[in-house]
Amino acid sequence: MLDTTARILKIQELKATAMMGTPTYLLNMADVARSRLGLDPAELTIEKITCAGEPGASIPGTKQRLEKAWGAKVFDHAGATEIGAWSYECAAQPGGLHVNEGLFLVEIEDLVTGQTITTPGRPGKMIITAFDRLAQPCLRFDSKDIIEWDSAPCPCGRTYRLIRGGVQGRADDITKVKGVLLSPSAIEAVVRRCAALSDEYEVVVERITGQDRITLRVEPCAGQECLGDEVLGRLKDELRLETNLGYIIEVHQPGSLTRYEGKARRFKDLRQQH
Numbered sequence: 001m002l003d004t005t006a007r008i009l010k011i012q013e014l015k016a017t018a019m020m021g022t023p024t025y026l027l028n029m030a031d032v033a034r035s036r037l038g039l040d041p042a043e044l045t046i047e048k049i050t051c052a053g054e055p056g057a058s059i060p061g062t063k064q065r066l067e068k069a070w071g072a073k074v075f076d077h078a079g080a081t082e083i084g085a086w087s088y089e090c091a092a093q094p095g096g097l098h099v100n101e102g103l104f105l106v107e108i109e110d111l112v113t114g115q116t117i118t119t120p121g122r123p124g125k126m127i128i129t130a131f132d133r134l135a136q137p138c139l140r141f142d143s144k145d146i147i148e149w150d151s152a153p154c155p156c157g158r159t160y161r162l163i164r165g166g167v168q169g170r171a172d173d174i175t176k177v178k179g180v181l182l183s184p185s186a187i188e189a190v191v192r193r194c195a196a197l198s199d200e201y202e203v204v205v206e207r208i209t210g211q212d213r214i215t216l217r218v219e220p221c222a223g224q225e226c227l228g229d230e231v232l233g234r235l236k237d238e239l240r241l242e243t244n245l246g247y248i249i250e251v252h253q254p255g256s257l258t259r260y261e262g263k264a265r266r267f268k269d270l271r272q273q274h
């Protein structure tokens with residue numbers, strides 16, 4: 001298997017125009033191209049990128065970072081090994097994914113009551129049935145992906161229904177902090193639209209003397225040593241607005257937080273260990 005540097009050199013050698021990966025890995029790869037090889041990834045020949053495995057490519061800030069880094073158009077895609085490729089983002093990029101309803105029946109279930117949600121704008125977990133699986137039938141499979149229906153028809157003209165914002169996270173990852181439901185992708189949305197921050201971050205939830213505490217670890221962009229009070233203040237305000245929670249923000253040196261090769265594990269809930 002090639003390492004990241006070898007993959008970048010292979011893209012250069014073959015003049016590859018398309019690639020696929022997790023948003024985390026492809027951002028990391030762009031960073032490696034710049035820092036270790038002195039290459040601007042946007043100068044390479046990649047034109048189209050399909051992302052899967054994480055919600056990122058449907059989170060506007062993450063999509064923009066990927067498109068800028070690679071000088072390419074980024075498309076989101078969601079599927080699962082047990083089910084198959086059940087969704088795709090069309091060329092109109094309406095801010096969500098089409099469900100491939102010719103091959104899959106997708107239902108959304110309320111996380112608390114288990115009732116089927118048919119109205120747009122209410123997130124729940126996806127229950128999916130595949131019509132084409134013979135050897136391994138898949139009937140009302142609980143995927144634990146959090147999705148919600150979109151109400152608007154897609155400008156591309158397809159009538160397969162849209163899920164707004166793609167897969168928003170996993171039911172397993174949505175957790176109660178200080179009595180508030182917290183979805184890690186809401187934190188990603190805030191961090192990734194803040195231009196002063198690098199692509200990497202980490203969230204730690206702990207319980208200290210009976211109180212939940214959330215720490216967000218961030219890095220300034222490469223070449224910057226610290227973050228100004230104005231940036232930190234705005235970050236705190238936007239996090240509170242988006243998630244209804246307060247955060248302790250720790251600023252780490254650029255490049256010091258963990259980098260991931262596949263799916264990231266940025267959200268760490270340490271409360272069960274106490």
Ligand SMILES: [Zn+2]
Binds near residue numbers: 090091092098156
């Ligand atoms: Zn469309």
